[in-house]
Amino acid sequence: MGAGKSTIGRLLAKELRLPFKDSDKEIELRSGANIPWIFDKEGEPGFRDREQQMIAELCAADGIVLATGGGAVMRSENRQALRAGGRVVYLHASVEQQVGRTARDRNRPLLRTADPARVLRELLEIRDPFYREIADLVVETDERPPRLVVLHILARLAELAPR
Numbered sequence: 001m002g003a004g005k006s007t008i009g010r011l012l013a014k015e016l017r018l019p020f021k022d023s024d025k026e027i028e029l030r031s032g033a034n035i036p037w038i039f040d041k042e043g044e045p046g047f048r049d050r051e052q053q054m055i056a057e058l059c060a061a062d063g064i065v066l067a068t069g070g071g072a073v074m075r076s077e078n079r080q081a082l083r084a085g086g087r088v089v090y091l092h093a094s095v096e097q098q099v100g101r102t103a104r105d106r107n108r109p110l111l112r113t114a115d116p117a118r119v120l121r122e123l124l125e126i127r128d129p130f131y132r133e134i135a136d137l138v139v140e141t142d143e144r145p146p147r148l149v150v151l152h153i154l155a156r157l158a159e160l161a162p163r
Contacts, residue, residue: 003091005068009067019063021067023055024069038050048071055078056077087137088135089135089139092139094142136160137153
């Protein structure tokens with residue numbers, strides 16, 4: 001959350017001349033409801049079910065750049081789909097950066113709390129091993145302009161052997 005997935009994903013897609021898809025935005029478009037409303041009405045399990053369906057569909061598509069929601073890696077089915085779907089880039093940001101980037105964003109149900117930094121630390125501790133398990137690349141985004149991160153990703157992807 002707040003690592004720059006959507007911003008960097010869009011820029012990367014532009015550089016690669018590929019369509020960009022954000023699984024959360026696709027869920028919102030298809031359901032006609034925003035993520036906080038889905039969380040309120042269906043709870044996190046209901047949202048995660050929708051997310052799993054969307055990720056499976058998007059990972060089956062050829063030639064896209066996909067940004068997922070931060071918790072997508074918690075389900076093994078999502079991790080399998082992401083690995084099978086193409087290269088996985090884990091954008092890692094410190095909790096301090098995440099807090100700064102998400103402070104005014106009201107579209108993050110898990111951060112509707114008095115101590116979002118604590119929540120982000122707990123989420124990072126739980127999610128980080130899953131991200132690293134499936135990542136072809138781990139890229140630090142702290143204090144780096146998005147365009148510089150994209151250039152770094154492109155260079156690193158070019159070094160990887162085809163799979």
